[in-house]
Amino acid sequence: MSILVVGSVAFDSVETPFGKAEEVLGGSATYFSTSASFFTGVNLVAVVGEDFPDEHIAGLKGKGIDLAGLKKVPGKTFRWKGYYGYDLNQAHTLETHLNVFSSFNPEVPAAYREAPFVFLANIDPELQMKVLDQVKKPKLVACDTMNFWIEGKPDALKELLRRVDLFVINEGEARELSKEASLVKAAKVIMGYGPRVLIIKRGEYGALMFTASSMFAAPAYPLEEIFDPTGAGDTFAGGLMGYLANTENITEENIRRAIIYGSVMASFNVEAFSLQRLHTLKPAEIKDRYYEFRRLTQFEDI
């Protein structure tokens, strides 16, 4: 089954303790789609400016990503500039230029409207809702957000969450949204807003999933070097949703496996700047690291 994703396509300028990259391909929808494309077909809804090169279009198409929903409009593509210190869980923003993104009004092409899996990457919750208004009864709606919207549009975000099945959010944002320090309490508050599955991302510490009846803890894969954490969260979500769409199974048991596949994809993505590592990644490497996650976590019958 295919996935509909709406989000940003951007140019990032990033500096980490290990190097720097100028104006490289980035954006939540880009990372998400590229990651999900290893598992299933992806239909992308986003906007870029006239400066967006054909080479990137070809790169995304080469991954089997359907770009009928990617609009090219007059103006410049969204740009983000930031850096990371040794605490790679914390991105520091230096510049954000929304450019063509400031007037983005997502239109879902007719051919995408029956997409069974929908991922609303981190954009204005009002735009996320506009996308939901255009689709017909998806099997699963998932979304992400960020502190900017939690602080700036809390009511729209809560209205959106009533229509969301699976919510992916990072640890600090979960605490901010729920006003609870304990993640167990935070999860109860947030699930009260609507989502029946909550996944809290903890960067190098992995992810926690909460449902009404259970908790699941997935570690991050311990790496010798985390080169660039940009896009790790969207790559995680792409692997997660890609696996769910591929298996057409949204039982809790399968969501656990999907979280591991998301973690696998994120662990590769941070090994290089931009999408470089995902561009050289082989399916066999994904399978191998999935088995490494099993070895990493098992304490019985190993």
Add this chain to the structure above:
Amino acid sequence: MSILVVGSVAFDSVETPFGKAEEVLGGSATYFSTSASFFTGVNLVAVVGEDFPDEHIAGLKGKGIDLAGLKKVPGKTFRWKGYYGYDLNQAHTLETHLNVFSSFNPEVPAAYREAPFVFLANIDPELQMKVLDQVKKPKLVACDTMNFWIEGKPDALKELLRRVDLFVINEGEARELSKEASLVKAAKVIMGYGPRVLIIKRGEYGALMFTASSMFAAPAYPLEEIFDPTGAGDTFAGGLMGYLANTENITEENIRRAIIYGSVMASFNVEAFSLQRLHTLKPAEIKDRYYEFRRLTQFEDI
């Protein structure tokens, strides 16, 4: 098989966002022994002052802890005063009064010298070595330390580590000792000092084990409320060593299970001040939470 532990017995005054406790029973050896006593016999080597009440002596004996190595000497018992903010991974020390601990010279009673399992809780590495000098070929020597000794006695600590099989240390200390930000690199450096098993404690994020050939990630149990994290690390070590001594099995597979038992014990300990929760804990609760850890971590055949 029994465990020999050397460490501190103390009075703690602790404030957390959830309450405060004055002059309650604490100390690394106290937490360790009480936790380990659920699994096996413990022989304790430590020192207290004349102010140490018989009621605490009786409490420890009631847990089956052998106190032939606990000396009562003129002066006052070691005292620590500190607080925790909402980041419960970080203890802030307000006062440390070593008192009788400042002249502690551990003497291992003859009956303890063939202890197969030895745990050197966090004290001066020179004293930890003096204990090792007094024991005969233990099956497993484990130790803990802290930033104070990493900074103050790095050479003694490295000399000690050559004689240690299993080293338990927290995340920040692992980075400080190895001068590596990546824990995978830090682990290689530290294992180069001697220990064949390294366990890195990450507070509410769980623990990572490194051996020459593999890695294991254990989550911490997500709790509604962490009431007081004091002693969590020593309680973890007590459950870990207690399970190893009880099963007389130090294979990697069994150390993984022992880490889960350590995590189980720590998850109970933080539910109340001092050792209150361990004093009411039932063996059936330990077994139940162990199974909860299985449900928390499994992603295949659940």
